[in-house]
């Protein structure tokens with residue numbers, strides 16, 4: 001009789017047999033509570049090398065909280081996160097070396113220039129001096145930062161600051177990029193520039209998980225989309241799969257379809273309101 005095989009081991013063996021790239025991020029059973037608020041309610045996510053996965057959902061769905069837990073910024077209430085096989089809770093420093101995180105509220109040091117900020121973070125990541133200087137020059141060139149790389153961050157425009165933030169996330173060439181709304185508040189040109197730089201990172205084999213509210217960007221960029229609502233995954237798949245599941249023609253309509261379906265099923269599961277109360281409620285707000 002053969003010995004029982006661990007499910008994660010057999011999944012990896014299957015993936016290898018099918019020639020699929022290795023899973024860089026593996027998160028299972030993630031729950032995050034803030035007091036009585038359950039922001040994340042049992043989410044599983046896998047992202048493979050060379051893959052862009054989009055985390056989409058309405059405001060308050062739990063996207064930022066999920067990304068912060070995955071990046072090791074917040075401890076999960078329950079669940080497990082592994083990056084390149086390293087458990088984030090057990091070996092946080094080693095795991096964080098493998099992650100580049102762009103948070104929605106990243107603040108650059110106002111008096112330092114982008115080059116100085118990158119030098120500072122490169123040292124924190126223990127990058128060797130020559131490699132760090134070479135890497136900074138590559139990023140300044142690729143992210144077209146030459147014009148402002150020596151200016152204090154406090155004097156930069158929103159788009160320039162976001163390029164510097166992106167450079168910071170890409171700096172140590174991490175296996176996994178976790179990007180919270182990377183094109184938020186950017187104009188179409190700057191947004192497209194950032195999207196193209198994310199595509200370059202994918203082509204270099206990085207695993208990328210990002211959140212966005214821009215449906216056209218998700219359609220263009222993401223290999224898979226994970227849709228969350230009230231802290232749970234309500235559907236996931238390629239764009240083609242989501243359109244097939246919903247019978248819709250574009251991601252915006254598929255998104256609305258899935259969220260509305262959840263709201264309808266939540267309403268039908270709610271306890272019935274007695275007729276007299278319903279009649280009282282109908283008069284409110286007029």
Ligand SMILES: Nc1ncnc2c1ncn2[C@@H]1O[C@H](COP(=O)(O)OP(=O)(O)OP(=O)(O)O)[C@@H](O)[C@H]1O
Pocket residue numbers: 034037038039057058059060061062063064065066
């Ligand atoms: N530190 C916190 N303390 C208490 N509640 C929090 C905290 N952070 C988030 N929440 C709550 O958790 C839920 C999920 O918030 P989160 O910011 O993760 O959503 P989101 O999907 O990123 O929303 P948005 O699209 O608006 O950025 C919300 O109800 C929010 O109020």
